[in-house]
Amino acid sequence: MPEALDLSIFVKRQDDGTAHLDLAIEGIDCAACIDEIEGGLCRLDGILDARLNYTTHRLAVQWQDGTVTPSAVVQELQRLGYRAHPYQSRLVEEEETRRSQWLLKCLAVAGFASMNIMLLAVSVWSGNVTDITPETRDFFHWLAAFIAMPAVAYAGQPFFRSAIGALKAKRTNMDVPITIGILLALIMSVVETINHAEHTYFDSVVMLLFFLLCGRYLDQAMRRRTRAVAGNLAALKAEVAHRLDDNGEAVLVPTAALNPGDRVLIRPGERIAVDGIVIAGSSELDESLVTGETIRRSAASGDAVYAGSMNYDGTLTLQVTAAGKGTLLDEVERLLETAAAAKSRYVQLADKVARGYAPVVHLTAALTAIIWIAFGASVHDAIITAVAVLIITCPCALALAVPVVQVVASGALFRSNVFLNSGDALERLASTDTIVFDKTGTLTLPEMRVVNAGAIRPDLLEAAAKLALSSHHPLAAAVAQESKEHRPYEEATEVTGQGVKAVVHGVELRLGSPAFCGAVDLAAAIANKDADVSLIAFACGHERTLLLVRQALRPDAVASVKALQDLGVDCRILSGDRPEAVAPIAAALGIRDWRGAAKPADKIAAIEALKVQGRKVLMVGDGLNDAPALASADVSMSPITAADITQAQADAVFLGDRLSPVLDALTIARRARALMRQNLMIALVYNLIAVPLAFMGYVTPLIAALAMSGSSSLVTLNALRARSMKAKALSETSMPTNATSAVPALQGA
Amino acid sequence: MEVLIYLVPTALLLGLSGLAAFLWSLKNGQYDDVEGAALRMLRDDDITK
Structure with missing residues (x-):
């Protein structure tokens, strides 16, 4: 469409007479795009700067105000082959970016401190078994103390703030034991340094912080990436x-x-x-x-x-x-408000573990001190051993166990065209045992398709499709999709409300209502059979043919539903459409439980009924009428074509014409949950071995350092196994997907 | 062992300058587009100009 779009509300004007526009760009797929876009725009007069962010697919353009119109920029991009959409940065996203930069700074400080302190600590450890003088050792300990104290004060902030927040709300989270452990170990080490002791734990403290911040940063990076994608999708839509x-x-x-x-x-x-x-x-x-x-x-x-x-x-x-x-x-x-209020807050796996873990750890540390004193040890030794228990149990591996898997799994989901809207959706997806599908736009494609394309002579179909390109009617758009070369006939004219006609090589072609094409008798024979189908007639000279247009099933819907059922998931349909329209879809998919004519309130009631039975419900829907149901289900997905309000409610959004992302999401989430549990087990086993050693006083700073980095690495390596999940999920579905292509396009029956 | 008096502060200073460089590059926006940076270095527009 050559019509100019008025984008002036998106332009930011600066004091120095320049104007700035942020665009989300569609169609970037290779490195050459950077040059093409930036170079192409800079050739326009007046453009001062064009900078493409390849990671987020966003373009910042700056020009001398008054020289170029924003729509000229968009049109130039269109000419270059990219679709550009004005993008307004949203507050949430900026907040996430700021937070992840802050975490990165903390991580850098902790990394610097732990490297330097480790340098000093290793010298002390090797010196202790050889010939280090007490003076040199004290010097090293003091140096370590002066590095560790400011580093902990700065890099520990994310944990301190979160712990204080939780305590204020009279809850505990993972950060409470972390904060207590870090502070106690630091204070004890300083006291030991003053007392010229042999062992200090400065290295453990900062290394612990470093590992924990890694987990925290990964978690944040995933959330930020999700937000960035969501922001782009909003702009594209x-x-x-x-x-x-x-x-x-x-x-x-x-x-x-x-x-x-x-x-x-x-x-x-x-x-x-x-x-x-x-x-x-x-x-x-x-x-x-x-x-x-x-x-x-x-x-x-x-x-x-x-x-x-x-x-x-x-x-x-x-x-x-x-x-x-x-x-x-x-x-x-x-309905949305009530549904959101009724939805019980899901407790994440990590939080669940933390709730049980924190009291146990503190109890163990207290018991250690008491028992040591009871057996006649000095208060000093008892406290040192108790602190060693706290350090060794500090949930380092535990804090890494979940976020690393989440990051790797969400990467696998990205490759399957599924975008998570919320961080804990992965865990909730994994526990799903019942899926409720909406019909229109979810099981079926959102746009119309010609369902009897295979039964029409190819040359007739091509002619009809080329003619349809000249029409604005939505049904014609369905026919136009069948065209192989997208070149409309030049001399086509549209008769409003009836159809299009053109004369090609002396033959009159007509596409439109049966009456317009003289095919009323043909239409009458079919019309009564199926109420759901729209008819388009096509006349080529004396030949008459009818095209049946309807919302067809997604190409792999049958195979995906079958695969889901094979996984033991109960699939159901809950549609707002008439029962007559739902029944054939349900039959084609082999779904026994279905309901039509469900109003938004009915959908909520049905989902609540399922939840009462103890089922974990995944709702997949796209309509505005599905939004409350999506909010009330345990977890929800919607296709990218969904209504805005609906998409905002969904925990995950999937792209493309296929239904397989739903299957992929479920398989990946399940594997991710299995890996999270494995990781938590690893962390637990590590504690079972380490705590008795610490309790008996065998844990020196060296052993603490080894145990901590060992368990963290193990957990991280295990999580990386999630990278192969996409391959697994694909090979599981590849057979059914191949099978679908053999099924004729006329599944919509 | 007196040499430590010079060596340890030197080591610390080196580490600190590394940290400062990282914080500067972070503030400078060098981590905003990591994928793009990897591809931009392959551009040869400086040759044609």
Whole structure:
């Protein structure tokens, strides 16, 4: 579309007369793209700087204000072959970036301190068994103390803050024993240094901090990456609308620039981007993204329409209403609130372990001190042994056990086109035993497809598809997808409300309603059989043929559902569509439990009923009507085509036409949970061996250092096994996926 | 062992300068686009100019 998009609301103007625009870029796949984009833009007059961030796929453009319009930048990118979407940085994301930079600084300080202290500590250890003088040893201990104290004060902040926060809320978390352990060990070491003792634990303290910060940083990096992807997706999905000026002129603007009260023009074949009230015109609307209903609704002056609906044949003028003012949205929002409130807060695996772990550790340390004193040892020795127990049990491996697996597994999920919205979704996905699917847009593809393409002569189909390219009708778009070369006939004309026609090599081609093509008799024979199918007639000279268009199943839906059932997962369908439309889908997929005509409240009730039975429910849905159900389920996924509110509720979003990401997500999450448990076991076994040694007083700083780094490395290496998860998940599904391609495209039956 | 008086502070100073360099590079935004940096060094636009 050569029409210029008015992006001025996204431009940031600076004091020095330059303008700045952030864009999310689609279509970056290789290193050459950097040159192409930056070089191409810099050739435009007035552009001062264009810098592409290859990691986040974002472009920052700067130009002399007034020389270039933002839409010219977007068009130049389009010409170069990239789609650009204005991107507004969101507060959450900036917050995550700041936090991860802070953690990186702490990590650097802890790393510096632990290397230097280790240098001193190793000298002392080797000196202790050879000929170090007490003076030199004291000198080294003091040096270590002066490095360790500021380093701990700075790098320990993430743990201290979190521990204080937890204690204020009268809870404990993993950071409470960490903080206590670190501070006690540090204080004891300083006291020992003053007393000219042989052993200090400065090296253990800073090494512990270093390992813990590694885990914390990895955790944060994963969350940040998820946020960045979510931010890009939001930008890619941002839609545009034609706003009518005061003098009636239509300007293309992003929906973010629309205000309540604005008038918006909706043309045939466009998706409605805002909620509003029809003030002029009448049309048929496909509200399947909103309600799941596939039958079209007619809209006339005074009716409320919702964002996400597809406008069919008429032109509408809307008055924009404030978001959430529509009656349907109100209901959805009310249900969302109650569902979110009722959802019991999921306790993460690591927190669960921490709750049990902290009291046990502190009790053991206290017992150690008491028993040593009871057996006649000095208070000094008793306290030193107790602190050694605390250090050795400090949950170093425990704190690494979960985040490392999470990072590696979420990388595997990224490669499977699944993006996690929340950090603990992985664990909740793993425990899923029941999946509730929405039908429209989830099991089926969001857009229409020609279902009898295989039964039509290829040359006729190609001609019909090429003709369809000239039409704006949504059904024609389905036909146009069948075209191999995307070149429309030049002389095609559209007859509004009826179809398109063109004369090619003296033969008249017509595509449109059966009446328009003279195929009413053919249509009558089919129309009664299946209410769900839309008919398009095609006439080529005297030949008449009918194209059946409907929302087809995702290409691998049958195989994926089968594979899920083989995993022992109970699959169900809960749809807002009519039961007659749901039944054939359920039959094709081999799903016995299904329900149609479910309103948002019914969906919540059904999911609550499943939860009462003790099932862990994964809800997969895309419609606005699914949003409350997604919120009330234990864990939820939605395709990228889903309505905005729905996507915001989903724990994970998947891309593409296939349903296999749902299967991949489940397999990967299950393997990840298994690895997390293994890791926690490793950490536990390590403690079972180390604690008795510490209790008996055999743990010197050297042994503590070895044990700590040994168990941490073991846990990290074990977690890296999750990298092969994608390969596993693929090979498990590869057989069924190959099988699907053999199944004809006409599965939508 | 008197040599330690010079060597240990020197070692510390070296470590500190490494830390300072890292913090500077972090503040300078050198870790904002790690994947891009790996590819940008392969560009040969400086030759054509």
